[in-house]
Amino acid sequence: MFKAESQAALVHVSHSQDLTTPPESLERAPDKNQCSFRIALMLKDRLDSFVALAHTRLILPLCVISILGIATAMRRVWKKRSVGRGPVLAPEKDALEDKKDTADLGTITPLTDYDYLHAEPRRVYKFQPKFFMTMGLQSTDINHILHIDSDYLERLQARRNVAAIRPEVLACLPRGLPAVHEFYNYLVHQWLPGRYPTIFTLFPERQTLENTVTGEHLPLTPPADGRQTLEILNRNLDDDVLFMTPRSDNEEDGLALNALMWCFPNTSDPRQRLGGSLREVHQRVPGYKEKLGMSMDRYFRRLQVGRVVCRTNWAVSIKASQTESQLTDKDYRGSAPTEIDPAKIYLRCELQTLFRLPVSGARVFIIHEYVYPLQQIKDEGLGPAMIQSIDGLKEGNVPAIWDYKEAPKWAEAVKQFLST
Numbered sequence: 001m002f003k004a005e006s007q008a009a010l011v012h013v014s015h016s017q018d019l020t021t022p023p024e025s026l027e028r029a030p031d032k033n034q035c036s037f038r039i040a041l042m043l044k045d046r047l048d049s050f051v052a053l054a055h056t057r058l059i060l061p062l063c064v065i066s067i068l069g070i071a072t073a074m075r076r077v078w079k080k081r082s083v084g085r086g087p088v089l090a091p092e093k094d095a096l097e098d099k100k101d102t103a104d105l106g107t108i109t110p111l112t113d114y115d116y117l118h119a120e121p122r123r124v125y126k127f128q129p130k131f132f133m134t135m136g137l138q139s140t141d142i143n144h145i146l147h148i149d150s151d152y153l154e155r156l157q158a159r160r161n162v163a164a165i166r167p168e169v170l171a172c173l174p175r176g177l178p179a180v181h182e183f184y185n186y187l188v189h190q191w192l193p194g195r196y197p198t199i200f201t202l203f204p205e206r207q208t209l210e211n212t213v214t215g216e217h218l219p220l221t222p223p224a225d226g227r228q229t230l231e232i233l234n235r236n237l238d239d240d241v242l243f244m245t246p247r248s249d250n251e252e253d254g255l256a257l258n259a260l261m262w263c264f265p266n267t268s269d270p271r272q273r274l275g276g277s278l279r280e281v282h283q284r285v286p287g288y289k290e291k292l293g294m295s296m297d298r299y300f301r302r303l304q305v306g307r308v309v310c311r312t313n314w315a316v317s318i319k320a321s322q323t324e325s326q327l328t329d330k331d332y333r334g335s336a337p338t339e340i341d342p343a344k345i346y347l348r349c350e351l352q353t354l355f356r357l358p359v360s361g362a363r364v365f366i367i368h369e370y371v372y373p374l375q376q377i378k379d380e381g382l383g384p385a386m387i388q389s390i391d392g393l394k395e396g397n398v399p400a401i402w403d404y405k406e407a408p409k410w411a412e413a414v415k416q417f418l419s420t
Helices: 002-013 023-027 031-053 060-082 095-105 152-165 174-195 226-234 288-302 374-379 383-394 407-419
Strands: 138-140 170-172 200-203 208-211 217-219 240-246 255-261 308-318 345-356 363-373
Touching: 095 174, 152 226, 170 174, 170 226, 174 200, 174 208, 174 226, 174 240, 174 255, 226 255, 308 407, 345 374, 345 407, 363 374, 374 383, 374 407, 383 407
Parallel strands: none
Antiparallel strands: 138 308, 170 255, 200 208, 208 217, 240 255, 240 363, 308 345, 345 363
16 A cells, blocks of 8 residues: 555656755645645655654664674675785875874984994994893884994995895795885885985985985885885895794784895894794704793783884904805805904994884894904904903803804904904
């Protein structure tokens, strides 16, 4: 009955006044439209009755069930579309949103009058009487995660050479891609032009960041491929960068080295470290599991955004030149020299910095290698302190570190040179 009446009403109303017309205008309709007027009022009464029924116990549960059904169907469709797509990147955000994400990393202080050509490499070496394996962390801030000095251009060329010969020094697994992109965006949009404005100039209209030293223009949007993104960074940063990211969607499963830019490892092979956990990355280090394993896992897991820490270490390298990588230098793995050649003996130090990215949650481990001629240590009067520190390698809490640092290969020659 209701269906038939509604259809009849619709036929008449379609040739009459629109239903959106206010009721008072309908009441003033001319006599010739009285029929349509009555039908419209009847249809309105029917529709009002239907709306009222929607609020009763009979209709409301059906509405709820229908909404839940639609939501479930949409969820199934989304899952099917996501299968096999690989890592999904977050949509691009505007500069304001990016700044909100990275605000907790700390304030960037510009070096407005910085002249890298007159900036001597930092002296980060410290000699202890005995070697004790500890975390040895010190607090720092976001301004000191990367370093540029007078060796910048020469070191960048060395990095290019290493990457050309040993392509495995740049690698990115799928779970490392979001972290690599987040790090790149933070550097090119904020950190590099903010910290070193005399070297990096931002051109938003061109969507590039210019390195005024090398002349290269870095795109403001990173390449989709993680390794290509690392290639750009490797041409502009004199630092190794290791990305520790969650092994799975559950961070309790631990962290793994899922991306790396590692041109200057000391005794490590990047191919064997990629994808490994903290303990697997340090598996060759004697005493690490017993002395530091649990503490390091716990510290990396609990590291908060905005907390930046650093530490240093030292070793002795026998290699062809101050900028040569241990991965490409035939002298580095050679036999012990019968006579010391000061030109090929170097004190090698690492300034290691650690912080956490706010979006991906990646722990970024940055290593800046400083290499000092042995003659420099002697000229500064630090020969006796270094000799004591060399002997102390086998007198601390991990005597096996003596062999790990290959001290039998160089210790006597170095001590003899420093003592004369």
